[in-house]
Amino acid sequence: MIAVDVRVGGVTTIHPVGVQLRQWRERRRYSQLELAGLAEISTRHLSFVETGRSTPSRDMVLTITDHLEVPLRERNKLLLAAGYAPVYAESAFDAPQLEPVRAALRQVLDGHEPHPAIVFDRAWNLVEANSALSLFTDLIPPHLLTPPVNVLRTALHPDGLARHIVNIGEWRAHLLTRLRRQIEITADPGLTALHRELAGYPCPEPEPAVELPGPGEILVPLRLRVGDRELRFFSIIATFGTPMDVTLAELAIESFYPADPATADLLRDRPVR
Known part of the structure; x- marks a missing residue:
């Protein structure tokens, strides 16, 4: 499982992609059952992703983050954490x-x-x-x-x-x-x-x-x-x-x-x- 470094209070904490997805789900106040229904996956599969027992596919990361209305910048970070390349460009304003x-x-x-x-x-x-x-x-x-x-x-x-x-x-x-x-x-x-x-x-x-x-x-x-x-x-x-x-x-x-x-x-x- 690939993880991402998140710096909090001067201490670097490693958060796997599943943990981050769970945090976004809880922040949006969805239950696993509700999010699984929206993403058209089983609750068991979502649970396995969140606990690190299963690695989400690229499409699953994009589908889940779309339903959770995760900002594009954070979607890119979640894709990187799952081992995939970012899909959203970040252009300089003067590009x-x-x-x-x-x-x-x-x-x-x-x-x-x-x-x-x-x-x-x-x-x-x-x-x-x-x-x-x-x-x-x-x-x-x-x-x-x-x-x-x-x-x-x-x-x-x-x-x-x-x-x-x-x-x-x-x-x-x-x-x-x-x-x-x-x-x-x-x-x-x-x-x-x-x-x-x-x-x-x-x-x-x-x-x-x-x-x-x-x-x-x-x-x-x-x-x-x-x-x-x-x-x-x-x-x-x-x-x-x-x-x-x-x-x-x-x-x-x-x-x-x-x-x-x-x-x-x-x-x-x-x-x-």
């Missing part, structure tokens, strides 16, 4: 084959002007942005804008955008909840470390334990103090619908929209650099 994707993203970002929009990767590092994002970045000190720029760190760092967010307790709880949900999906230790860092930042306001709407609210707003004005935004996140490349699967576009007429007027009249 020639991604030129149509970069052009499409640029069109989306430019088309969203004069409203801010960004593209970020799995680690929440900024990949692309439109010029309207300067409304936010002008409020952030240079030391937080040194590449790679982490979107969550710039938002919640006490020296960053957090100083200008009127509802920082509410917005911080919202962002940390999003990050926790991503950790549950990906089991990424890097995101866990990022959450630990962000959760350790001081916050001058209490954070709600559960996101509840305020009077008349239908979305969690970003309330931003810019000069003597309060701007209000909501955002929409989009991802690629059918990615077959690790890089594409981990990209997301977040587009910000004005949540009231005053913010819309300011964005429309504001010169875009």
